[in-house]
Amino acid sequence: MRKTGHAELVSASHLCLGLLLVLALNACQPGEPSVYIKLAGPAQGTAYHVSYESSDSVNLQPGIDTLLRQFDLSLSAYEPASIISAINRDEENVELDDYFVTCYLAAAEISRASDGAFDLTVAPVVNAWGFGFTDPAEVNNELIDSLLQFIGMDKVRLENGHIIKEKPGVMLDVNAIAQGYAVDVVAAFLESKGIRNYLVEIGGEVAAKGINDRGEYWRVGIDKPIDGLQLPGVQLQAVVALKNKALATSGNYRRFYVKDGVKYSHTIDPRTGYPVDHNLLSATILADDCMTADGFATACMVMGVDRSIQLLESREDLEGYLIYHNDEDGYGIYYTSGMKKILLRSES
Numbered sequence: 327m328r329k330t331g332h333a334e335l336v337s338a339s340h341l342c343l344g345l346l347l348v349l350a351l352n353a354c355q356p357g358e359p360s361v362y363i364k365l366a367g368p369a370q371g372t373a374y375h376v377s378y379e380s381s382d383s384v385n386l387q388p389g390i391d392t393l394l395r396q397f398d399l400s401l402s403a404y405e406p407a408s409i410i411s412a413i414n415r416d417e418e419n420v421e422l423d424d425y426f427v428t429c430y431l432a433a434a435e436i437s438r439a440s441d442g443a444f445d446l447t448v449a450p451v452v453n454a455w456g457f458g459f460t461d462p463a464e465v466n467n468e469l470i471d472s473l474l475q476f477i478g479m480d481k482v483r484l485e486n487g488h489i490i491k492e493k494p495g496v497m498l499d500v501n502a503i504a505q506g507y508a509v510d511v512v513a514a515f516l517e518s519k520g521i522r523n524y525l526v527e528i529g530g531e532v533a534a535k536g537i538n539d540r541g542e543y544w545r546v547g548i549d550k551p552i553d554g555l556q557l558p559g560v561q562l563q564a565v566v567a568l569k570n571k572a573l574a575t576s577g578n579y580r581r582f583y584v585k586d587g588v589k590y591s592h593t594i595d596p597r598t599g600y601p602v603d604h605n606l607l608s609a610t611i612l613a614d615d616c617m618t619a620d621g622f623a624t625a626c627m628v629m630g631v632d633r634s635i636q637l638l639e640s641r642e643d644l645e646g647y648l649i650y651h652n653d654e655d656g657y658g659i660y661y662t663s664g665m666k667k668i669l670l671r672s673e674s
């Protein structure tokens with residue numbers, strides 16, 4: 327799965343993407359204080375970074391890499407052998423696994439909660455606009471109108487362990503949620519190894535538990551939404567202290583293109599089939615798990631500022647930090663009271 331994330335791990339910003347690093351992997355003797363281990367590697371067209379406190383010398387990287395590979399064999403549309411690729415090729419009776427079912431059910435719930443703003447079936451138009459897993463199409467109104475017949479969560483359902491489509495041509499795109507879900511999968515793996523202090527990050531989506539090697543809550547940065555800013559963590563808008571929570575950001579400042587003076591972003595409004603065009607620049611969501619945070623961050627980018635604020639104010643399980651263009655051509659910031667509590671700093 328290819329996706330860029332935008333909330334960045336401040337303490338690991340020195341790690342290079344794509345490098346397989348094992349740092350501080352020194353064995354501890356019984357009775358010695360434990361050490362923090364940092365791992366990094368490629369994942370989902372981006373990179374993962376994992377930091378965790380370890381009281382033994384067991385290298386968890388092979389286990390993490392195996393998990394992420396299994397994950398891609400379920401949910402990566404860029405992996406021809408995956409379950410989602412088989413579904414998108416209109417194969418019938420494709421056997422689903424737990425990853426797929428968990429992801430699908432969460433996505434269906436976020437779609438419902440966002441009144442259809444979040445929609446896995448946007449795949450054909452995401453592809454047409456050049457942000458998906460096929461070559462881009464020559465986009466015009468007729469093409470988008472013709473693709474709308476495949477869009478809508480009512481055109482797909484999960485029944486007896488299989489995905490049933492209303493018609494061939496309906497395709498699924500889980501990029502808006504799977505990176506967050508992969509963070510949760512790696513975090514659950516660490517938990518299963520008895521690890522109580524860790525930070526997991528994939529492409530900017532993060533989940534934290536316990537404390538860092540300085541004995542503090544993990545600190546995570548939120549990027550300024552500057553168009554074309556490719557390097558994460560370079561210009562931070564805010565820093566939060568993550569207390570056993572997950573954080574995910576969606577924004578239109580990294581994945582977009584400009585054609586004939588018009589900016590096209592990778593967030594698609596499922597009702598129109600067109601990239602969204604409003605003043606919300608990025609949405610950062612705090613939740614108990616990263617899949618939820620990731621999905622709702624994308625949903626907010628579809629809904630825009632006012633509807634996002636309404637949603638965030640109505641949900642006790644979500645906190646948010648929204649950055650938008652204001653009338654004076656500067657940034658406007660909105661954050662919920664729960665987000666305020668964990669902000670270490672925030673530029674106005």
Ligand code: AMP
Nearest residue numbers: 443444445448501502576592593594624
């Ligand atoms: P994210 O960076 O998490 O906001 O995910 C963005 C990706 O989600 C896009 O590149 C598309 O693949 C996909 N996507 C775009 N629009 C939607 C939508 N309305 N609902 C669900 N997924 C979407």
Ligand code: MG
Nearest residue numbers: 502620621624
């Ligand atoms: Mg998302």
